[in-house]
Amino acid sequence: xxxxxxxxxxxxxxxxxxxxxxxxxxxxxxxxxxxxxxxxxxxxxxxxxxxxxxxxxxxxxxxxxxxxxxxxxxxxxxxxxxxxxxxxxxxxxxxxxxxxxxxxxxxxxxxxx
Amino acid sequence: xxxxxxxxxxxxxxxxxxxxxxxxxxxxxxxxxxxxxxxxxxxxxxxxxxxxxxxxxxxxxxxxxxxxxxxxxxxxxxxxxxxxxxxxxxxxxxxxxxxxxxxxxxxxxxx
Numbered sequence: 055x056x057x058x059x060x061x062x063x064x065x066x067x068x069x070x071x072x073x074x075x076x077x078x079x080x081x082x083x084x085x086x087x088x089x090x091x092x093x094x095x096x097x098x099x100x101x102x103x104x105x106x107x108x109x110x111x112x113x114x115x116x117x118x119x120x121x122x123x124x125x126x127x128x129x130x131x132x133x134x135x136x137x138x139x140x141x142x143x144x145x146x147x148x149x150x151x152x153x154x155x156x157x158x159x160x161x162x163x164x165x166x167x
Numbered sequence: 168x169x170x171x172x173x174x175x176x177x178x179x180x181x182x183x184x185x186x187x188x189x190x191x192x193x194x195x196x197x198x199x200x201x202x203x204x205x206x207x208x209x210x211x212x213x214x215x216x217x218x219x220x221x222x223x224x225x226x227x228x229x230x231x232x233x234x235x236x237x238x239x240x241x242x243x244x245x246x247x248x249x250x251x252x253x254x255x256x257x258x259x260x261x262x263x264x265x266x267x268x269x270x271x272x273x274x275x276x277x278x
Contacts, residue, residue, distance in 0.1 A: 086265045097257055098269040147265055155267055157210040
């Protein structure tokens with residue numbers, strides 16, 4: 055069974071610093087990996103989707119890498135801002151027919167002004 | 168705005184009540200999901216529907232009953248719930264790239 059782990063569980067950085075969020079997974083047979091952002095009491099907002107054949111994806115200040123052989127993905131957020139404060143979740147999609155996402159517990163990020 | 172709408176956003180119910188959660192998407196997707204998010208726990212998959220057919224029931228108690236009348240709508244019928252069922256219930260639909268789009272969730276409190 056796929057297990058997804060996110061370290062650290064919480065992170066606090068001053069504004070302007072780069073953020074590095076880690077995600078590891080136990081089964082490398084994934085269809086894709088997705089990073090989400092969740093604000094308190096809200097739903098999940100998709101940030102980046104990396105297909106299993108890709109090594110990285112970029113969107114603005116966000117960059118996510120994928121290394122299937124080592125079972126790891128890293129989300130980089132450049133020049134952090136207070137508005138980046140949220141919980142970040144990574145999720146692996148299984149390769150079975152129905153594409154189930156297995157989630158990590160998330161990293162809670164606080165960016166201080 | 169993700170294109171996935173959930174109602175109601177908040178629901179308080181007693182243990183003997185019957186209520187339903189609704190999810191609607193007009194993204195043209197043909198797979199929809201119910202997830203449960205409890206405090207301090209990772210999201211748990213509850214049900215998966217593909218082309219209106221339930222293809223996954225992740226050992227969910229029978230007091231939760233899903234319904235998918237068409238590819239745009241998904242319901243979660245609730246009856247005789249327990250206080251430990253209090254959680255945020257999230258609906259998602261899957262695009263053709265495999266990307267999941269989530270609604271804002273329905274916050275359920277069982278008294």
